[in-house]
Amino acid sequence: MSVHELPVLPAVERDAFRNAMACLGAAVNIITTDGPAGRAGFTASAVCSVTDSPPTLLVCLNRSASVWPIFRDNGYLCVNTLAAGHEELSTLFGGKTPMADRFAAADWHTLASGSPLLDGALVSFDCKVAQVVSVGTHDILFCEVHALVRNDETHGLAWFDRGYHHLLRQDAR
Numbered sequence: 001m002s003v004h005e006l007p008v009l010p011a012v013e014r015d016a017f018r019n020a021m022a023c024l025g026a027a028v029n030i031i032t033t034d035g036p037a038g039r040a041g042f043t044a045s046a047v048c049s050v051t052d053s054p055p056t057l058l059v060c061l062n063r064s065a066s067v068w069p070i071f072r073d074n075g076y077l078c079v080n081t082l083a084a085g086h087e088e089l090s091t092l093f094g095g096k097t098p099m100a101d102r103f104a105a106a107d108w109h110t111l112a113s114g115s116p117l118l119d120g121a122l123v124s125f126d127c128k129v130a131q132v133v134s135v136g137t138h139d140i141l142f143c144e145v146h147a148l149v150r151n152d153e154t155h156g157l158a159w160f161d162r163g164y165h166h167l168l169r170q171d172a173r
């Protein structure tokens with residue numbers, strides 16, 4: 001049997017990787033949870049669809065974030081995709097602000113899972129965390145979607161080139 005030698009590839013610097021990732025436009029989301037471990041929320045652009053059967057999305061959360069143990073212990077969360085105009089809220093949930101101040105800046109409803117739904121979000125996904133996989137510094141939370149709330153009147157918000165950009169719906173252009 002022949003042994004196939006795998007190529008040894010060079011490492012990419014962390015900053016070069018981040019500069020490259022800044023070229024990828026992404027939706028901006030506030031991920032929330034509330035339960036026995038308490039209430040928490042953080043801004044995340046590392047969110048994407050995994051499969052529609054069962055409806056599942058993933059959220060990548062840095063294990064060094066202050067909110068990490070709260071999400072680990074509650075096991076339920078809501079992905080609130082931000083709309084145009086939510087830039088300040090996104091920055092507030094982007095770190096280093098006390099949790100009470102983050103939540104005081106907007107209006108919320110409680111979902112079946114107990115997680116806070118952001119009033120005026122473009123769309124909200126109420127989820128149960130079905131599986132967690134650790135890769136490097138982050139946990140990948142695979143989230144089964146159990147309820148949806150859409151707000152079809154608002155425009156979208158994207159994070160691109162380290163700044164916010166409004167995404168207008170077709171009929172508004």
Ligand SMILES: NC(=O)C1=CN([C@@H]2O[C@H](COP(=O)(O)OP(=O)(O)OC[C@H]3O[C@@H](n4cnc5c(N)ncnc54)[C@H](O)[C@@H]3O)[C@@H](O)[C@H]2O)C=CC1
Nearest residue numbers: 017018019021022044045046060061062094137138162163
């Ligand atoms: N996946 C993540 O954990 C992300 C974290 N952030 C955090 O938000 C702050 C501002 O970010 P930017 O202004 O976009 O500038 P930045 O230079 O820190 O990041 C540029 C891009 O690299 C990626 N990135 C940043 N930190 C990462 C991490 N720890 N792991 C994996 N990918 C990462 C993201 O795609 C980000 O948009 C930073 O503290 C950054 O660490 C931002 C986006 C994603």
Ligand SMILES: Cc1cc2nc3c(=O)[nH]c(=O)nc-3n(C[C@H](O)[C@H](O)[C@H](O)COP(=O)(O)O)c2cc1C
Nearest residue numbers: 042043044045046060061062065066093094095096
């Ligand atoms: C635009 C933006 C996108 C972010 N995306 C992520 C992400 O996908 N995953 C993540 O772990 N942190 C992300 N962060 C950083 C977290 O929001 C931040 O670490 C979190 O609020 C916890 O901060 P704390 O430890 O000060 O509480 C992002 C920040 C910003 C401003």
